Amino acid sequence: MPHIEIVGITKVYEQPAAPPIVALDGVDLTVEHDQFVSLVGPSGCGKSTLLHLVGGFISPSTGEIRIDGRPVTGPGPDRGIVFQNFALFPWLTVRGNVEYGLAEKGIPRRERRKVAQHFIDMVKLTGFEEVYPHRLSGGMQQRVALARMLACDPQILLMDEPFGALDAQTRLILQEELKEIWRQARKTVLFVTHDVREAVFLSQRVVVMTARPGRIKEIVDTDLPADAPRLAVDALAEDIWATLREEVLKAVVPGDRREQAP
Amino acid sequence: MTTIRFYLPLFLSLVAWQAAVTAGLAPAEMVPAPLAVFEGLWRLLRGGELLRHVGVSMYRQLAGFMLAAVIGTALGIGMARLEGVRLVFEPLLKLLYPLPKSALIPLLILWFGIGHNSKIFAIFLGCLLPVVLSVYNGSRGIPRWLVWSAQSLGTRPYRLLWKVYFPATLPDLLSGLRIGLALSFTLLVSSEFLIARAGLGFLIQSVGEMGDYAAMFAAILVVALIGFAADRLFVRLMARALRWQEP
Ligand SMILES: Nc1ncnc2c1ncn2[C@@H]1O[C@H](COP(=O)(O)OP(=O)(O)OP(=O)(O)O)[C@@H](O)[C@H]1O
Numbered sequence: 001m002p003h004i005e006i007v008g009i010t011k012v013y014e015q016p017a018a019p020p021i022v023a024l025d026g027v028d029l030t031v032e033h034d035q036f037v038s039l040v041g042p043s044g045c046g047k048s049t050l051l052h053l054v055g056g057f058i059s060p061s062t063g064e065i066r067i068d069g070r071p072v073t074g075p076g077p078d079r080g081i082v083f084q085n086f087a088l089f090p091w092l093t094v095r096g097n098v099e100y101g102l103a104e105k106g107i108p109r110r111e112r113r114k115v116a117q118h119f120i121d122m123v124k125l126t127g128f129e130e131v132y133p134h135r136l137s138g139g140m141q142q143r144v145a146l147a148r149m150l151a152c153d154p155q156i157l158l159m160d161e162p163f164g165a166l167d168a169q170t171r172l173i174l175q176e177e178l179k180e181i182w183r184q185a186r187k188t189v190l191f192v193t194h195d196v197r198e199a200v201f202l203s204q205r206v207v208v209m210t211a212r213p214g215r216i217k218e219i220v221d222t223d224l225p226a227d228a229p230r231l232a233v234d235a236l237a238e239d240i241w242a243t244l245r246e247e248v249l250k251a252v253v254p255g256d257r258r259e260q261a262p
Numbered sequence: 263m264t265t266i267r268f269y270l271p272l273f274l275s276l277v278a279w280q281a282a283v284t285a286g287l288a289p290a291e292m293v294p295a296p297l298a299v300f301e302g303l304w305r306l307l308r309g310g311e312l313l314r315h316v317g318v319s320m321y322r323q324l325a326g327f328m329l330a331a332v333i334g335t336a337l338g339i340g341m342a343r344l345e346g347v348r349l350v351f352e353p354l355l356k357l358l359y360p361l362p363k364s365a366l367i368p369l370l371i372l373w374f375g376i377g378h379n380s381k382i383f384a385i386f387l388g389c390l391l392p393v394v395l396s397v398y399n400g401s402r403g404i405p406r407w408l409v410w411s412a413q414s415l416g417t418r419p420y421r422l423l424w425k426v427y428f429p430a431t432l433p434d435l436l437s438g439l440r441i442g443l444a445l446s447f448t449l450l451v452s453s454e455f456l457i458a459r460a461g462l463g464f465l466i467q468s469v470g471e472m473g474d475y476a477a478m479f480a481a482i483l484v485v486a487l488i489g490f491a492a493d494r495l496f497v498r499l500m501a502r503a504l505r506w507q508e509p
């Protein structure tokens with residue numbers, strides 16, 4: 001049985017004093033257990049919306065999402081998420097944020113500390129444990145969000161441009177880390193990115209979406225062998241970019257993307 | 263430096279005041295000079311009378327204030343989250359809002375007697391509104407993704423209140439409480455003016471009636487000082503509880 005089934009999903013945002021927005025229009029996608037799938041598409045095409053639907057935070061206008069065959073009715077700790085705007089708890093320190101889910105699971109304090117520290121070290125925030133989020137840069141906050149999700153060890157990772165605010169070097173390091181975690185811990189990942197190379201490097205399949213209303217334009221198999229030469233990655237990325245480019249040109253970029261909901 | 267800058271003008275006005283009375287520019291029997299006021303303060307203190315009244319007033323003030331904090335927070339969050347609670351309480355609060363709460367004091371005395379309870383209830387009512395309104399507004403504006411984060415990290419529905427709604431509303435709760443704190447002193451003193459057997463309002467009233475204006479000024483000074491100290495303390499606690507906020 002597939003891990004995630006997205007069946008005939010349409011999402012229309014009703015607005016009080018404006019015409020409704022059709023964010024997604026007839027999306028079907030099946031993700032197998034332990035698969036790493038990336039979503040790429042122009043800004044505003046509904047990538048975040050799709051992730052929020054799978055997370056169970058919002059409900060579809062039509063269609064159904066199933067996890068292990070059971071319809072999604074709401075959020076749950078089986079599906080961890082890194083929001084596009086990080087959504088850290090501002091009243092908790094870095095450590096408090098990363099320990100949060102562990103505490104809710106009832107894991108004892110010492111164990112919690114140890115696990116949290118492991119992930120804080122992994123995202124290179126050692127020394128910032130007692131700092132509150134407002135004192136961190138965007139990239140640092142994003143890494144806290146990543147650590148917070150990973151510490152909870154969910155089976156499904158929903159990641160909305162989780163490396164978008166990072167500098168190139170940290171980004172490369174964390175891409176490797178994520179790939180390693182995925183390889184070892186066997187996670188199912190739904191990963192949104194604007195970086196086609198990143199998508200090809202990390203995932204087994206890349207889903208290219210159309211400009212709004214978001215539909216699936218093409219699904220590209222990118223399951224390269226671990227020792228695939230750089231050139232192979234580049235060539236695939238080049239192909240996907242060619243497809244994506246048309247859609248990006250179609251989409252009118254509406255202002256600053258960071259101003260939108262998560 | 264800031265302390266000096268704060269207290270120097272106060273000190274200078276005291277000196278000017280004393281000088282004006284000594285020079286006969288103001289009638290000493292109606293405007294007792296600072297030195298006379300300090301002497302009055304000493305008289306009140308020596309008999310133990312002042313401390314007794316301060317104790318009574320502080321008890322009433324704290325009880326009313328705490329009650330308002332707890333019930334106001336619950337009501338504010340309840341109104342923001344449950345449509346039914348909002349429908350019942352919103353009209354009531356809207357009606358109560360423009361009403362000067364001191365207008366209710368005679369009625370409260372009728373209901374609760376002339377002891378502690380009528381005063382506590384008056385203070386409670388006065389503090390309640392700013393607390394409810396700011397908590398209500400604050401908890402309506404909680405970003406939904408904070409709730410989503412908590413849910414996806416395994417927070418049970420009944421724990422959301424404590425883990426997300428409460429901390430997210432804390433800044434609004436505390437600023438509502440600070441307004442309530444200032445109001446509580448007004449209500450305390452005015453409720454003790456009307457009919458009372460003890461308390462600072464009663465003290466101001468009774469020494470005034472005896473014509474001891476120096477002692478009356480001293481009692482007023484004590485109310486002002488307690489109010490000032492309470493606000494300072496509250497601001498300190500607030501800064502500590504909200505140190506996670508952007509400055
Ligand atoms: N809560 C909402 N209310 C109304 N419209 C919304 C809401 N959330 C998203 N939208 C609209 O739905 C469309 C899809 O938004 P979404 O955030 O899913 O796009 P996205 O693909 O994640 O874009 P980006 O790459 O810029 O993050 C956009 O046009 C957006 O304006």
Ligand SMILES: [Mg+2]
Nearest residue numbers: 047048084262
């Ligand atoms: Mg998005």
